[in-house]
Amino acid sequence: MRKILLSFIILLSLSTFLSAKTYHWKKGTTFLSFLRNHGISQKLYYDLDNDDKELLAEIRAGQSYSIKKGKRQTTILIPTTDELQVKIVKRSKNRSKISLEPIPFEVLKGSIHLKVKKSVFRELYKKTHSKSLVASLKRAYSNKNLRKMKRGDTLTIFYEQKRRKGKAISSPKILASLITINKKKFYSYLANDGKYYDSLGREYRTVKKSFTPYLRPISRCRISSSFTHRRFHPILKRYKAHLGVDYAACRGTPIKATANGRIVRKGRRGGYGKCITIQHKNGLKSLYAHMSRYRKGLKVGSRVSQGTVIGYVGSTGRSTGPHLHFGMYRHGKAVNPARYVRVRRHQEIVNRLRGKEYRKLRKKVALYRNKFRRVTKTGGNPIFVRNGKYLLTKKEKRG
Ligand SMILES: [Zn+2]
Incomplete structure (x- = not known):
């Protein structure tokens, strides 16, 4: 039934399109002057709601519109936004009607299942020629680094895109997706609030955190x-x-104390050049070498707190270029400082769906369970993009 309705809409818009003439909105034309020029009563405009009047004021010079002259009536269609158009039906001067109507469009549904060979982005693009679909995938998994997906990992997506007269009129929207990384599954579902959640209604964000x-x-x-x-x-x-x-x-970049402590050494030390050593608790010392200069006012014995600037990056001592040599010592023995100052990507739940919205999401999850299984077998049904703007289904591409 939906298919029949859809083709009916296309036929209807096609027939209107074929016999109608296209014009362009002239500069300086107001909606009122437009009505006057076409012999239509201005009362039509004054009877409109304020919202509608505002919308009509937004018609810009150059906007294309169509006029179709029939035996008994003339129909004028003027798009005001991507989705709404003004329809004026004129029978005689005092028998005209005005209405705002949605501009008919189709919603194409697509699905894709692919196995990653090298780069998931490149392979998704190769399959669809849609840059915006790649961008949409990044949004669906904003908490994951998809670049790290490797050979054998998989991607399955369900998405939709609007088209009118063959042209794309919206970006593709990913409705549900599944990626496997190292055989681990990660689902992402679009909820009614326009955000993506996992199967349990959790929205994530990646934060870099020092542990x-x-x-x-x-x-x-x-x-x-x-x-x-x-x-x-x-x-x-x-x-x-x-x-x-x-x-x-770069030379001059501020150097900060890694933790609270007391300066126990300050001065030139052979290959290390100008350097500072700070004593911390737990028998730890930190060393900062090759400085261009120290921060003013610091001396041996000065207390510093974490984050205090103690000096600036340079290239003093035995050095090939400006850099900071950072050392850490535990009871006098060198330890790897990277272990102490490690910064990790960390997933944080920022939002959790509850109540009615949660139940809606769970329904979606159940609905897609079989769909995912099916697409994994068939490889899916992508929407193809031609010349960056025309959308084609698999059937149309073949035909
Ligand atoms: Zn070094």
Whole structure:
């Protein structure tokens, strides 16, 4: 029944489209002057609600509209938004009707199941030629790093997109999706509030969090050299231990104390150049080397709290370029600082559906259970995009 209705709407709009002439809204035309020019009573406009009047005021110069002249009546269709059009039916001067009507469109449903070979994004694009579908997938899994999906992982999605006269008039909307990463399943469902939830109605967000009481001494940097007991030294040209972490950063980047403590050493120290050592509790010491300069007012014995700026990145001592050498010592023995200042991606639940909304979601979950199974076997039915704007179903593509 829905299919018949749909084709009826298409036929109807097609027939209107074929026999109607297209015009463009002229600059400076108001809706009232438009009515006058076409011999239509202005009372039509004054009888409208304020909301409708406002909508009509939004018709812009250049907007295309159509006029279809029949034997007994003339029909004028002017789109006001992507979804609404003004319809004026004129019989005689005083027998006209105006109404706002939805512009007919179709909703195409698509489904896809694919096995990842290299990149899930590339393979999804290859299958559909839709960049916006790829963007939509990222939204559905905003808490996951899909780039890390590997060969053998899978993606299954159900989505829909609106089209009118063959053209896409909306971005694709993913309704339900399932990814498997290392055989682990992750579902994502679109709820009525326009957000994505897992099967149990939880919305997630990824936050970067430090799990230890130690702070990374500089922000916005990359590790250029890690802690190791055996490293080939670029200047000395021999193997040598590297008992710290090097953070590459611009000269002058502020260096912060990793935790509360007391400065126990400050000054030049051979290859380390200008450096500071801070004593913390639990027998821990931290070392900051190759500084360009110290922060003013600091001396041996000064107390610093976590995050206090103690100096600035430089290249003093034995160094190939501006960076911070950061070391940590437990009872005098070098330990890997990366273990102390680790920053991890962490999933946080930001919202949980409850009550009626939760029950609605669970219904969706039950509905899609079989659908997922079926699509996994058939490979799905994608909507194809041609020239970036025309949408085709599988059948139409073949035909
Ligand atoms: Zn170093």
